[in-house]
Amino acid sequence: xxxxxxxxxxxxxxxxxxxxxxxxxxxxxxxxxxxxxxxxxxxxxxxxxxxxxxxxxxxxxxxxxxxxxxxxxxxxxxxxxxxxxxxxxxxxxxxxxxxxxxxxxxxxxxxxxxxxxxxxxxxxxxxxxxxxxxxxxxxxxxxxxxxxxxxxxxxxxxxxxxxxxxxxxxxxxxxxxxxxxxxxxxxxxxxxxxxxxxxxxxxxxxxxxxxxxxxxxxxxxxxxxxxxxxxxxxxxxxxxxxxxxxxxxxxxxxxxxxxxxxxxxxxxxxx
Amino acid sequence: xxxxxxxxxxxxxxxxxxxxxxxxxxxxxxxxxxxxxxxxxxxxxxxxxxxxxxxxxxxxxxxxxxxxxxxxxxxxxxxxxxxxxxxxxxxxxxxxxxxxxxxxxxxxxxxxxxxxxxxxxxxxxxxxxxxxxxxxxxxxxxxxxxxxxxxxxxxxxxxxxxxxxxxxxxxxxxxxxxxxxxxxxxxxxxxxxxxxxxxxxxxxxxxxxxxxxxxxxxxxxxxxxxxxxxxxxxxxxxxxxxxxxxxxxxxxxxxxxxxxxxxxxxxxxxxxxxxxxxxxxxxxxxxx
Amino acid sequence: xxxxxxxxxxxxxxxxxxxxxxxxxxxxxxxxxxxxxxxxxxxxxxxxxxxxxxxxxxxxxxxxxxxxxxxxxxxxxxxxxxxxxxxxxxxxxxxxxxxxxxxxxxxxxxxxxxxxxxxxxxxxxxxxxxxxxxxxxxxxxxxxxxxxxxxxxxxxxxxxxxxxxxxxxxxxxxxxxxxxxxxxxxxxxxxxxxxxxxxxxxxxxxxxxxxxxxxxxxxxxxxxxxxxxxxxxxxxxxxxxxxxxxxxxxxxxxxxxxxxxxxxxxxxxxxxxxxxxxxxxxxxxxxxxxxxxxxxxxxxxxxxxxxxxxxxxxxxxxxxxxxxxxxxxxxxxxxxxxxxxxxxxxxxxxxxxxxxxxxxxxxxxxxxxxxxxxxxx
Ligand SMILES: Nc1ncnc2c1ncn2[C@@H]1O[C@H](COP(=O)(O)OP(=O)(O)OP(=O)(O)O)[C@@H](O)[C@H]1O
Ligand SMILES: [Mg+2]
Numbered sequence: 061x062x063x064x065x066x067x068x069x070x071x072x073x074x075x076x077x078x079x080x081x082x083x084x085x086x087x088x089x090x091x092x093x094x095x096x097x098x099x100x101x102x103x104x105x106x107x108x109x110x111x112x113x114x115x116x117x118x119x120x121x122x123x124x125x126x127x128x129x130x131x132x133x134x135x136x137x138x139x140x141x142x143x144x145x146x147x148x149x150x151x152x153x154x155x156x157x158x159x160x161x162x163x164x165x166x167x168x169x170x171x172x173x174x175x176x177x178x179x180x181x182x183x184x185x186x187x188x189x190x191x192x193x194x195x196x197x198x199x200x201x202x203x204x205x206x207x208x209x210x211x212x213x214x215x216x217x218x219x220x221x222x223x224x225x226x227x228x229x230x231x232x233x234x235x236x237x238x239x240x241x242x243x244x245x246x247x248x249x250x251x252x253x254x255x256x257x258x259x260x261x262x263x264x265x266x267x268x269x270x271x272x273x274x275x276x277x278x279x280x281x282x283x284x285x286x287x288x289x290x291x292x293x294x295x296x297x298x299x300x301x302x303x304x305x306x307x308x309x310x311x312x313x314x315x316x317x318x319x320x321x322x323x324x325x326x327x328x329x330x331x
Numbered sequence: 332x333x334x335x336x337x338x339x340x341x342x343x344x345x346x347x348x349x350x351x352x353x354x355x356x357x358x359x360x361x362x363x364x365x366x367x368x369x370x371x372x373x374x375x376x377x378x379x380x381x382x383x384x385x386x387x388x389x390x391x392x393x394x395x396x397x398x399x400x401x402x403x404x405x406x407x408x409x410x411x412x413x414x415x416x417x418x419x420x421x422x423x424x425x426x427x428x429x430x431x432x433x434x435x436x437x438x439x440x441x442x443x444x445x446x447x448x449x450x451x452x453x454x455x456x457x458x459x460x461x462x463x464x465x466x467x468x469x470x471x472x473x474x475x476x477x478x479x480x481x482x483x484x485x486x487x488x489x490x491x492x493x494x495x496x497x498x499x500x501x502x503x504x505x506x507x508x509x510x511x512x513x514x515x516x517x518x519x520x521x522x523x524x525x526x527x528x529x530x531x532x533x534x535x536x537x538x539x540x541x542x543x544x545x546x547x548x549x550x551x552x553x554x555x556x557x558x559x560x561x562x563x564x565x566x567x568x569x570x571x572x573x574x575x576x577x578x579x580x581x582x583x584x585x586x587x588x589x590x591x592x593x594x595x596x597x598x599x600x601x602x603x604x605x606x607x608x609x610x611x612x613x614x615x616x617x618x619x
Numbered sequence: 620x621x622x623x624x625x626x627x628x629x630x631x632x633x634x635x636x637x638x639x640x641x642x643x644x645x646x647x648x649x650x651x652x653x654x655x656x657x658x659x660x661x662x663x664x665x666x667x668x669x670x671x672x673x674x675x676x677x678x679x680x681x682x683x684x685x686x687x688x689x690x691x692x693x694x695x696x697x698x699x700x701x702x703x704x705x706x707x708x709x710x711x712x713x714x715x716x717x718x719x720x721x722x723x724x725x726x727x728x729x730x731x732x733x734x735x736x737x738x739x740x741x742x743x744x745x746x747x748x749x750x751x752x753x754x755x756x757x758x759x760x761x762x763x764x765x766x767x768x769x770x771x772x773x774x775x776x777x778x779x780x781x782x783x784x785x786x787x788x789x790x791x792x793x794x795x796x797x798x799x800x801x802x803x804x805x806x807x808x809x810x811x812x813x814x815x816x817x818x819x820x821x822x823x824x825x826x827x828x829x830x831x832x833x834x835x836x837x838x839x840x841x842x843x844x845x846x847x848x849x850x851x852x853x854x855x856x857x858x859x860x861x862x863x864x865x866x867x868x869x870x871x872x873x874x875x876x877x878x879x880x881x882x883x884x885x886x887x888x889x890x891x892x893x894x895x896x897x898x899x900x901x902x903x904x905x906x907x908x909x910x911x912x913x914x915x916x917x918x919x920x921x922x923x924x925x926x927x928x929x930x931x932x933x934x935x936x937x938x939x940x941x942x943x944x945x946x947x948x949x950x951x952x953x954x955x956x957x958x959x960x961x962x963x964x965x966x967x968x969x970x971x972x973x974x975x976x977x978x979x980x981x982x983x984x985x986x987x988x989x990x991x992x993x994x995x996x
Pocket of ligand 1: 641642644645646664665666667668669670671672673822
């Protein structure tokens with residue numbers, strides 16, 4: 061059993077180790093190790109495309125995470141009190157939105173938005189006052205964020221709902237019994253109880269969005285996210301620069317994960 | 332009383348509006364658009380031109396290979412991941428010393444938190460000419476091809492989705508009260524029987540959840556076959572990228588997308604109904 | 620009862636024709652009652668009889684389908700629970716898991732507007748902790764406490780608000796026997812000290828009998844009998860109440876004669892026995908089904924050959940079991956044709972120091988006036 065576990069961990073980590081190792085390659089070819097150096101880190105960091113892609117991904121992922129945790133939590137709370145046909149409708153939509161493959165979401169969003177924009181742009185141009193440049197609707201940040209949020213929002217709804225379902229109803233009654241108004245009960249009792257689920261949903265949404273390639277590939281328009289950049293450099297032919305980026309992303313997410321863990325533990329301690 | 336329930340209804344409506352709008356504009360509308368497109372004509376320069384034809388649906392056979400590939404690799408890949416993941420989850424939940432539990436668990440999850448793109452890319456190295464094959468060469472097995480084979484794709488699948496499978500199974504096994512196991516062995520069941528009659532049935536919700544998650548993701552998979560399958564093993568996802576971005580045959584691509592969605596709806600609903608009946612708990616929402 | 624005391628009596632809680640339906644289920648059925656200020660009142664009844672439902676109507680978690688609930692003379696129908704001056708101790712305590720003991724206890728005070736000052740809150744929390752004997756536990760997490768400690772925190776969290784009335788939903792059910800009896804004592808003392816009305820829900824008759832000033836016995840959403848523990852014990856209204864409150868031997872039969880001396884019941888075995896009719900209950904009629912009820916402590920036991928000449932009723936029997944209870948002994952006697960009879964016998968009655976062992980032939984007897992004739996429902 062133990063040996064099996066060790067084998068699985070090796071299976072999980074050897075590829076990651078190789079990426080890290082080759083990121084220190086002194087040679088120009090990704091597939092041959094010729095001495096160690098950090099030159100590729102320098103190259104990656106000074107490459108303006110990498111920086112831009114990183115910022116784009118970060119902005120998109122943060123927005124997606126914030127939007128989905130806010131809207132998802134709100135919806136989960138509302139659905140709790142909703143009954144009848146509306147409830148069935150929303151349940152169905154949530155089910156469909158998590159079940160549809162990302163690639164279909166990407167394609168359908170692309171096709172729909174292009175169609176809508178093709179329809180709206182001439183109208184905008186015609187009603188815009190003479191002389192000034194009419195705004196042109198196009199793919200970009202907004203479309204990526206909207207498409208990502210569809211999936212991650214449903215994820216948050218499911219997670220928060222499960223948490224609410226597992227919550228002891230008597231706690232809310234106890235709070236009301238102790239003179240707290242419904243609002244105060246919400247932020248003093250309900251919110252602290254569902255907070256871990258919201259936090260988990262936030263983190264999951266962030267990673268999903270930051271890592272997503274396929275949806276962004278279709279709807280990002282002229283913008284390049286980090287996964288799109290990595291994908292195209294792999295396609296162009298591999299240089300250790302990709303390894304350096306990958307290693308930095310890996311280390312970055314590890315640091316984030318550990319900070320989050322540490323902060324939560326500190327919070328538990330002080331309370 | 333009346334007043335209160337009225338303001339309550341208002342609150343519910345306000346809380347649900349953004350989500351409702353999102354579903355309407357980002358889910359329902361796009362699906363309707365591709366449904367309409369799937370019955371349209373291909374414009375001469377690519378893209379879409381109006382019209383009504385069933386030609387694209389009749390022509391699905393042209394991409395039959397993508398469908399059969401996806402529909403075999405997705406279940407097989409799911410099953411393989413399950414086979415690899417279950418013992419590990421069992422080990423983590425039941426066998427391992429409390430002290431190392433958390434760190435070992437985090438080690439399973441960390442890869443999941445790093446880009447699938449980069450992780451899959453690593454395997455291009457390992458399976459590529461200068462990786463494992465060259466080592467095999469050196470040992471004496473010459474000319475072994477690893478990359479761009481069905482095996483490479485399946486391995487990429489197991490590698491990519493292992494954490495997603497381990498985690499729900501771990502959670503359901505962890506919830507399983509140790510005293511059940513003790514009770515079972517106290518009642519004279521052998522370890523094997525205990526596993527078959529107690530552990531396995533009680534971990535079914537986690538298994539069902541994990542399988543469903545992996546299966547759903549595999550049905551739309553693009554990266555793994557693109558990187559590790561070369562042109563040989565391709566999924567519906569690869570066909571779609573090709574149709575929309577290279578040959579720009581939007582109506583045909585839409586027809587394929589709609590077909591994929593219908594297949595997913597049917598299989599996933601059937602699957603959920605089945606697991607729901609078999610184990611009363613069914614797919615465990617709290618794990619998702 | 621003098622006329623004057625009647626006038627000065629005030630009621631903290633009153634039900635007037637209260638009915639609560641959940642769909643088809645009638646959880647509370649046309650209940651009217653009043654709970655005197657400063658008293659210890661209990662709802663007693665089997666599972667599902669509507670005790671919790673009644674309490675929730677007072678707390679305001681549910682609203683009655685029909686009827687009125689009054690708190691301190693004011694109708695509170697429609698008032699949400701956070702505006703009612705009552706507090707509840709929940710069955711599973713419902714302590715907030717994300718707060719420590721102090722924050723849990725201070726919760727109610729912090730909802731007040733204007734909010735009391737920090738020092739004031741701290742002072743009150745300390746006082747209350749002391750009252751429930753948990754001084755120094757303020758910074759503990761609630762799940763680090765034992766069952767009994769959690770129970771006291773729940774009590775403190777409610778008491779600190781000095782409610783008009785404290786509602787307790789089987790607060791002791793989760794505790795072990797010893798702790799439970801300790802807590803019963805503490806609760807009683809506490810109630811006397813703070814002078815707040817306590818309403819307790821329980822299905823444990825000993826608990827209700829030992830703690831309450833008044834007990835309301837319920838069945839299927841209705842009040843069967845309401846009175847002091849003494850009343851219920853000595854004058855149960857029917858067989859249901861007698862069976863629920865204390866241990867009783869029943870001899871089933873039919874009423875065959877009612878006169879000044881009492882009521883005669885013809886038992887199913889053919890024997891006719893005389894018993895007293897319960898006070899204020901006129902529902903016995905000739906020919907109706909009834910039972911003779913005799914409390915175990917009213918029965919004396921003697922060796923078969925020493926039949927007491929002035930005993931009213933006596934039956935022969937055989938000892939089949941004996942439980943030694945320290946100051947008393949409990950005998951189970953098999954009688955001929957009247958089933959098993961439970962007898963509670965003090966250790967030393969002058970003149971009969973002997974005790975019996977299983978297998979002994981004995982004679983049991985009681986005075987007709989200590990036997991009650993009870994209708995079946
Ligand atoms: N929310 C509800 N919905 C439907 N039926 C309910 C609800 N609450 C209580 N009931 C029903 O009302 C009846 C009385 O329930 P209640 O909880 O008052 O019983 P109880 O006397 O407190 O029992 P226990 O001693 O088991 O706690 C039961 O038949 C119960 O099934
Ligand atoms: Mg109850």
